[in-house]
Amino acid sequence: MSQHLPLTGHLDLQADCGNCFGLCCVALPFARSVDFAADKAAGAPCSNLQEDFGCGIHERLRGSGYQGCTVFDCFGAGQKVSQVTFGGRSWREEPGSARTMYEVFPVVRQLHELLRYTAEALDLPAAKAAHGELRRAYDRLDALTRGSAETLLAVDVPALRAEVNAHLLRAGELARAAVPGRKKNHRGADLFGARLRGAKLRGATLRGACLIAADLSGADLRDTDLIGADMRDANLCGADLTGALFLTQPQLNAARGDAATTIPAGLRRPGHWAS
Known part of the structure; x- marks a missing residue:
């Protein structure tokens, strides 16, 4: 049965922290728990965030009480927002853009997650009958992620997720139907x-x-x-x-x-x- 290679040629759907302004370490909140060693409010930089936007404890996150960070993936949204939506200008360089940047990041993260699933579905030979609608969905999602901050904040994400999920459900059913x-x-x-x-x-x-x-x-x-x-x-x-x-x-x-x-x-x- 299938041993597909998901995301072949889709490096833009993988996190590239070197081209991101540490958005997951700033925009998102977390509460002290078994997953996080401290509280952090949305929009406040994590105490472990470095000047170069890198994580000071990246190699020892679990041992330092931040295992919650190890199960998060932006699917490439971080660098998209940093380098495309805001043209490579960080929230440190332009503090006035910070709030909008933090609001846009979760939206693009959800769009990139959908792109990641759609890209995988397009790699499934058994789902060929659904590839046309999947390609149209992929192109639409990709175009949205390249829009302005204002356009992104106006996206009805729940409605879009429901629409794309219908295509993903069909692709999954087609792929599983080939299993004896x-x-x-x-x-x-x-x-x-x-x-x-x-x-x-x-x-x-x-x-x-x-x-x-x-x-x-x-x-x-x-x-x-x-x-x-x-x-x-x-x-x-x-x-x-x-x-x-x-x-x-x-x-x-x-x-x-x-x-x-x-x-x-x-x-x-x-x-x-x-x-």
């Missing part, structure tokens, strides 16, 4: 802490499912639709995720795995996973 046998439907299911060790879930849909702390060790998750699934602290040790659909790096970073976990091409094995 009966496929399980756990869309939106509450599987918090579920015991799914060794479960046969090939070609299943787990779209939007709550998999927090679920035991999926040794599970067959090949060609499974995982878009929007909450995989925090899920046990993926020994699981096979070959060809998993719409799986993102943040989802893997939030889960637990080991050297026996098989992950899709194009994604990285998290450094905190067991060897």
Whole structure:
């Protein structure tokens, strides 16, 4: 079955912190918790943000109490807002633009997430019947991300997400239809802490499912639709995720795995996973 290479040729949908003004470290708020060592208000620079917009503890985020940062991905929105929307002029250089920049960033982040999913769907040979509508959706999203700050702030993101999601749902169904046998439907299911060790879930849909702390060790998750699934602290040790659909790096970073976990091409094995 599918072993597609997601996002081939889409480097703009991967975070490039070197060309970003540290927007995720400034624009977004976080509260002191198991994920963050301190409180931070939206629009306030994180205490770990450096003058060059780099993170002073990037290599030791988990050990420093900032594991929440390790499961965030802007999907390339940071550099798009920094270099395209605001033409390479930072909030430090032009403080008057800061508020608008911080408001635009979350919008573009959501648009880039949709672009990332759409790009992957366009890489699915089995979803060829949906490629026309997916290409039109991709081009529309891409054009929006290159618009002015005013245009971006006027976007009805929930309506747009619903529209694009319909195309992604069809693409996922087409891709899973090529998997032999009966496929399980756990869309939106509450599987918090579920015991799914060794479960046969090939070609299943787990779209939007709550998999927090679920035991999926040794599970067959090949060609499974995982878009929007909450995989925090899920046990993926020994699981096979070959060809998993719409799986993102943040989802893997939030889960637990080991050297026996098989992950899709194009994604990285998290450094905190067991060897």
